[in-house]
Amino acid sequence: MSRKWISEQLCISEASFTCNLYCKYCHNPPTGRKNPIDFVINKVSEEKPYAVSLEGRGEPLTNPDIIKMIKEIKKIGVENISISTNAVALSDMDKLKKIIKEVDFLIINFPSHIEKVYNSVTSSVKYKMAVKALDNIKKLKALSKVRIFHIISKENYAHLGDFVDWINNNYKDVFLLNFCFARNKGRALKFKKKIIPKYSEVYKYLKLALAKSKLYGIKAVTQNIPLCMIKGFEGFSFEFHRWRRGDKVFERGVEEPLKIKKCSDCSLRDACCQARKDYSELYGTDELESSKLSPEKIKPERF
Numbered sequence: 001m002s003r004k005w006i007s008e009q010l011c012i013s014e015a016s017f018t019c020n021l022y023c024k025y026c027h028n029p030p031t032g033r034k035n036p037i038d039f040v041i042n043k044v045s046e047e048k049p050y051a052v053s054l055e056g057r058g059e060p061l062t063n064p065d066i067i068k069m070i071k072e073i074k075k076i077g078v079e080n081i082s083i084s085t086n087a088v089a090l091s092d093m094d095k096l097k098k099i100i101k102e103v104d105f106l107i108i109n110f111p112s113h114i115e116k117v118y119n120s121v122t123s124s125v126k127y128k129m130a131v132k133a134l135d136n137i138k139k140l141k142a143l144s145k146v147r148i149f150h151i152i153s154k155e156n157y158a159h160l161g162d163f164v165d166w167i168n169n170n171y172k173d174v175f176l177l178n179f180c181f182a183r184n185k186g187r188a189l190k191f192k193k194k195i196i197p198k199y200s201e202v203y204k205y206l207k208l209a210l211a212k213s214k215l216y217g218i219k220a221v222t223q224n225i226p227l228c229m230i231k232g233f234e235g236f237s238f239e240f241h242r243w244r245r246g247d248k249v250f251e252r253g254v255e256e257p258l259k260i261k262k263c264s265d266c267s268l269r270d271a272c273c274q275a276r277k278d279y280s281e282l283y284g285t286d287e288l289e290s291s292k293l294s295p296e297k298i299k300p301e302r303f
């Protein structure tokens with residue numbers, strides 16, 4: 001299925017207020033404060049965006065008003081709606097059927113194919129429910145609506161290549177695999193180096209995962225990882241794709257980078273997430289390396 005590239009979308013972080021998991025890397029944990037549905041509807045009415053992403057501060061599918069919210073947003077004229085979810089609630093086929101017809105994309109936070117790792121990183125015992133959700137989506141032949149968000153953390157990075165094998169063997173038709181580097185924010189601040197790895201230790205595993213994705217014909221991107229930390233694989237970078245399409249590299253809500261000389265001297269900076277403040281608080285900026293490579297010379301991978 002071909003889908004149009006969406007440059008900007010309105011992220012509704014008020015779509016949820018609690019969560020059924022407790023991910024160690026959660027950078028935007030739930031507040032427990034429920035916003036009235038009118039708050040969301042007014043926000044969408046004011047902006048009249050082309051696309052809305054329901055997400056943030058918890059799990060949208062734990063919100064009992066979620067279907068009502070989607071229908072109200074559609075009444076305003078928004079055509080494209082996606083939900084960021086951990087999918088656990090979609091182990092219930094009836095719930096899945098109601099949700100799937102209302103959205104263009106399910107952006108599924110799925111941190112590991114290994115039960116022990118999944119349960120550890122999410123501080124839960126819900127691995128089997130999350131897998132059942134993917135199986136349910138597959139049964140409905142709706143995997144093309146799924147973007148897998150695989151947050152790279154200390155607990156899963158050594159299994160990145162195997163994760164791609166697992167996706168290829170079981171859920172090959174997913175729309176996209178997004179390897180997003182965990183942020184040192186929110187709940188992650190409690191775990192720090194225990195949950196945030198170093199770019200340099202992740203590199204060889206990430207390269208393998210990207211090479212396998214390409215080999216299997218599964219679209220993949222990296223996100224929140226500097227271009228100098230994925231040498232030879234820069235064409236997979238989400239920020240690079242945004243740059244070459246003429247979009248702002250930093251989506252709304254993403255913190256601006258740290259101003260350092262290495263980045264200001266670097267020819268790749270406009271197409272790169274650059275030095276991240278949260279990451280550098282843990283590991284500094286020694287790993288980063290200024291480049292003379294022109295971003296125009298980077299060959300984009302499928303996106």
Ligand code: SF4
Nearest residue numbers: 019021023026058086
């Ligand atoms: S990352 Fe998402 S699924 Fe995990 S605890 Fe945070 S809100 Fe819940």
Ligand code: SF4
Nearest residue numbers: 226228263266269272
């Ligand atoms: S030096 Fe900075 S701008 Fe250049 S690739 Fe590395 S992080 Fe990006």
